[in-house]
Amino acid sequence: MANKQFEIEIKVGLFVALGIGLVMLAILVLGSTENFLARKNTYSVHFPTVEGLLVGAKVVLGGLQVGTVKSIGFDPEKHNVRVELSVAKDSSEWIRSDSFAEIVTQGVLGDKYVTISTGNQNKPPIPVGADIPVRMTKDLSQFLNKGDQLLVSLNSLAANLDHVLKTFQSANRSEIFFDGMATTAKNLAQVSEKLNRELDGLNARLAVRNLNAILDKINNGTGTLGALVNxxxxxxxxxxxxxxxxxxxxxxxxxxxxxxxxxxxxxxxxxxxx
CATH class of the missing domain: 1.20.5 (Single alpha-helices involved in coiled-coils or other helix-helix interfaces)
Known part of the structure; x- marks a missing residue:
């Protein structure tokens, strides 16, 4: 009797486990934007760096998810990173010879994924298994990294400026500096005044010289006025x-x-x- 009860419990447990597994599989299939039953084509993309891209990341074509990242590994021949993409077969016709792939970030701190541009339908399609050309763009994370470097530089500059100001304020250096500036300004004012006087004298001498030249021409009978006078x-x-x-x-x-x-x-x- 006990053995029969134990067998019933085992069967019920297996049935419940199987049911839970089927429910989880249904949730995964229905909750995913990718059709697991659709036929797939594989393409390769070679990047200098994958910048945090992971296996299983989505592949987007023209704004629509059409596949996932199948594998990521080093290519010893091309000395870069080879990324295999699994793309739905019915979407492969949009991948043409002028299409290109790039790694982008979803949002500011989102996940990395691969996006492929839709090509011109007049161009030939890229064969299955072939390489899709790559376009490297500035990712948002790169700008954020440069922003961090800029902040570090600004902090260093602020620290140096603070050190200079503290040194400047110590040992009465500020008073010496401003006294020197006042003396320099006074000397510049004196030089400017002297220069103005010399320029005024020079202009007066030039005016007298020009007037003498005019009078000499008149006395010599040059010009209409000279003819009238002489x-x-x-x-x-x-x-x-x-x-x-x-x-x-x-x-x-x-x-x-x-x-x-x-x-x-x-x-x-x-x-x-x-």
Whole structure:
């Protein structure tokens, strides 16, 4: 009786374990975006570094997950890292000769995965098992690493600056420095004032020299003004011309005035109409 009860318990336990296993398998199949029953094609990609990529990471084609990373290992012939990709067969037609693969990060601190660009349908497809070209881009983690290096450099710079300021403030060096700056500024002001005086004197001497040159030309009869000053005949002709013009203007004004007065007088003497 006891043996029969024990056999029943074993059968029930096996049945429950089998049921739990089937449920877990169903959850894995239904919860995964990849169809485990779909036929797969394998491609290779060679990277200088995988940057934390793991086996089982997803493979994305045109924004859709189409496979997973099958294996990762060193390639002794090409001296880099060989990554095998398992891609759904019905998605392989989008992998063309102008397609390229790259490793990207999901979010800021997310997992690494491989993305493949969709190629031009006019280009020939990449054969199954062949290498997909690689495009190396700056990953977000690389920028974060450079940011860390920049912060370290800034901290070092701040420490050095703090040391310089403390040294500068000790032993009255700041007072000596500012006294020296004040003396230097005073000397610069004196030099500037002296330079301005010398420039003013130089400008005055240049002006006198130019004026003397002009007077020399006038005395030598050079130019119109020199001719007028040194040629009496030309001066008299100019005087006569100006005088004649003035006399002609006076005569014209006198004649206009006489004609106007005569017309006014005739208008006053004419008989008015009844």
């Amino acid at each position: 040629d009496p005949g030309l001066y008299e002709d100019a005087k006569s011309l100006v005088g004649g013009a003035n006399r002609n203007r006076i005569m014209r004004n006198l004649i206009r005035k006489t004609i106007k007065e005569s017309e006014q007088k005739n208008a006053d003497e004419s008989p008015k109409s009844p």
